[in-house]
Amino acid sequence: MAKSIAQDSLAARLRSNELYAARPLTGSSMESRFSERVVRGLLFICAALSILTTVGIVLILFVETIGFFERVSLWEFLTVTEWTPLFNNAKYGVLPLVAGTMWVAVIAIAVAIPIGLSAAIYLSMYAPRGVRNVIKPALEILAGIPTVVLGYFALTFISPEFVQRVFSDTRLFSALAAGITVGILIIPLISSLSEDALQAVPSGLRDGAYALGATKLEVSTRVMVPAAFSGIAASIILALSRAIGETMIVVLVAGGTPNWSADPRESMQAMTAYIVQISSGDVPRGGVEYQTLFAVGLTLFLITLALNVASYFIVKRFREVYE
Amino acid sequence: MTATPTARRATDTETVRSLNGSETIMSVEDLKVYYGNFLAVTDTSMNVPEKRITSLIGPSGCGKSTVLKTFNRMNDLVAVARVEGRVNYYDKNIYDPDVDPVAVRARIGMVFQRPNPFPKSIYDNVAWGAKINGYKGNMDELVERSLIQAALWDEVKDKLKESGLSLSGGQQQRLCIARTIATQPDVILMDEPCSALDPISTLRIEDLMRELVEDYPIIIVTHNMQQAARVSDITAFMTLTEGRSGTLAEMGPTDEIFTSPRDPRTEDYITGKVG
Numbered sequence: 383m384a385k386s387i388a389q390d391s392l393a394a395r396l397r398s399n400e401l402y403a404a405r406p407l408t409g410s411s412m413e414s415r416f417s418e419r420v421v422r423g424l425l426f427i428c429a430a431l432s433i434l435t436t437v438g439i440v441l442i443l444f445v446e447t448i449g450f451f452e453r454v455s456l457w458e459f460l461t462v463t464e465w466t467p468l469f470n471n472a473k474y475g476v477l478p479l480v481a482g483t484m485w486v487a488v489i490a491i492a493v494a495i496p497i498g499l500s501a502a503i504y505l506s507m508y509a510p511r512g513v514r515n516v517i518k519p520a521l522e523i524l525a526g527i528p529t530v531v532l533g534y535f536a537l538t539f540i541s542p543e544f545v546q547r548v549f550s551d552t553r554l555f556s557a558l559a560a561g562i563t564v565g566i567l568i569i570p571l572i573s574s575l576s577e578d579a580l581q582a583v584p585s586g587l588r589d590g591a592y593a594l595g596a597t598k599l600e601v602s603t604r605v606m607v608p609a610a611f612s613g614i615a616a617s618i619i620l621a622l623s624r625a626i627g628e629t630m631i632v633v634l635v636a637g638g639t640p641n642w643s644a645d646p647r648e649s650m651q652a653m654t655a656y657i658v659q660i661s662s663g664d665v666p667r668g669g670v671e672y673q674t675l676f677a678v679g680l681t682l683f684l685i686t687l688a689l690n691v692a693s694y695f696i697v698k699r700f701r702e703v704y705e
Numbered sequence: 706m707t708a709t710p711t712a713r714r715a716t717d718t719e720t721v722r723s724l725n726g727s728e729t730i731m732s733v734e735d736l737k738v739y740y741g742n743f744l745a746v747t748d749t750s751m752n753v754p755e756k757r758i759t760s761l762i763g764p765s766g767c768g769k770s771t772v773l774k775t776f777n778r779m780n781d782l783v784a785v786a787r788v789e790g791r792v793n794y795y796d797k798n799i800y801d802p803d804v805d806p807v808a809v810r811a812r813i814g815m816v817f818q819r820p821n822p823f824p825k826s827i828y829d830n831v832a833w834g835a836k837i838n839g840y841k842g843n844m845d846e847l848v849e850r851s852l853i854q855a856a857l858w859d860e861v862k863d864k865l866k867e868s869g870l871s872l873s874g875g876q877q878q879r880l881c882i883a884r885t886i887a888t889q890p891d892v893i894l895m896d897e898p899c900s901a902l903d904p905i906s907t908l909r910i911e912d913l914m915r916e917l918v919e920d921y922p923i924i925i926v927t928h929n930m931q932q933a934a935r936v937s938d939i940t941a942f943m944t945l946t947e948g949r950s951g952t953l954a955e956m957g958p959t960d961e962i963f964t965s966p967r968d969p970r971t972e973d974y975i976t977g978k979v980g
């Protein structure tokens with residue numbers, strides 16, 4: 383009885399609104415309005431800062447690149463197959479650097495897609511929970527290894543002990559060894575994002591496929607992977623742009639000489655590696671050698687930008703809307 | 706092909722009598738299902754006849770869906786689920802160690818609560834199950850026949866290449882029925898197949914079920930008592946024991962269950978006193 387009286391009086395006080403300090407209908411305090419504006423402004427500055435940085439970088443890239451193309455023709459840049467800006471008889475054809483980057487990226491992606499995707503399928507469809515709880519963090523640790531460590535490991539182990547033994551006539555410094563190492567680097571990227579995509583497929587699809595008498599392999603490869611295709615494709619493109627932008631491993635492992643060659647067992651210089659080489663040397667500011675940095679940098683930026691745009695459209699085109 | 710299906714139900718005494726003579730296609734003996742340590746279903750035995758619609762009804766959490774999922778071993782996909790007792794398909798216990806659950810599911814089809822067509826074309830949705838089951842006949846014919854049987858053909862015949870996901874909810878559910886039929890199952894299980902649908906789509910599915918039962922025995926779980934009364938020949942009422950486990954209270958011809966139940970728990974539920 384006493385309890386019910388207490389509750390009645392609480393009900394009355396709740397109804398009277400006296401217990402809620404901040405609910406006056408009119409004259410809401412200017413103070414709280416002001417603090418809300420400040421928070422909003424701060425959040426906006428943080429969001430704007432990252433955009434401004436990007437805009438600034440792109441602007442500088444463009445300005446310096448225009449300076450470069452006042453001295454070197456775009457035609458030469460895009461068609462000549464020699465890159466010797468430091469020689470007396472300098473040639474400015476970017477193709478060997480692009481080829482170096484592409485060889486590394488293509489080999490890396492060829493290594494990482496089958497392994498990363500298989501790992502993702504295993505983790506999402508096959509692994510018992512205990513195993514999954516071990517393998518998933520392990521893969522994420524692999525993603526956390528500094529690339530300089532991975533590059534050094536490649537030079538002392540992967541290249542001499544594996545690549546050179548399996549593929550005869552491979553140099554110690556080769557696009558092949560660099561590609562395989564970068565491939566190892568991006569496996570976690572593909573496996574982790576693809577696994578997320580597979581987990582996001584509605585479980586009803588999986589059950590529906592099982593109920594028709596499909597085996598686990600059929601459910602995985604013929605229902606789940608196609609249903610998660612947009613996410614998987616996005617993970618692959620992200621991994622590809624990561625491979626193209628990867629620097630430390632190619633500096634250490636791929637070699638330091640631009641090489642227009644169709645043989646990845648040779649040593650090649652990637653675009654990023656060239657930028658490192660010139661940045662760490664004593665090239666005078668304002669000279670054409672200095673400007674090559676920006677021309678190559680812009681090329682790199684445009685390639686990854688194109689990939690990101692492609693990824694956006696692929697994801698949009700293949701995303702399935704369930705209900 | 707254009708015949709409008711009309712719901713028929715085994716109400717007359719003659720049909721009811723013949724039910725008793727109807728051959729059993731699946732049966733459950735002393736079924737117990739555990740989820741981890743929790744006993745979800747206990748002391749349940751039932752016979753499911755050929756050429757009839759059998760409905761499982763009962764309050765939420767009484768194990769209707771759990772029992773249904775033992776009929777095609779979908780419970781295997783739940784890591785912590787464990788089944789004791791026998792679930793017979795004709796004379797074979799499908800939980801025997803020598804039975805391949807994939808083969809069981811190929812013969813005992815299932816339609817789910819939410820329509821779950823694959824993100825493939827309408828055609829491929831129907832063809833897929835048949836394909837993985839090694840169907841060697843003419844696929845176009847099979848797809849057409851299955852879609853006709855599922856009363857969907859007229860609506861989709863001009864857009865077989867479009868995604869199954871582009872259809873409305875009711876159409877998607879009939880597409881799921883078509884893909885189940887295309888594998889030529891011996892039994893079709895339906896787990897609240899209309900709970901995500903509007904009343905008109907629901908009636909279409911119910912009419913369809915009455916048509917399909919000519920060829921396929923159907924076991925349906927429904928939380929909708931009117932639906933059970935409308936479509937099913939046999940009704941099994943499940944309830945909860947003191948220990949919160951699901952169990953079969955009584956089973957019989959739908960008319961008897963709804964008009965003169967023997968078990969007071971059934972009566973309380975049917976008349977709306979509980980549940």
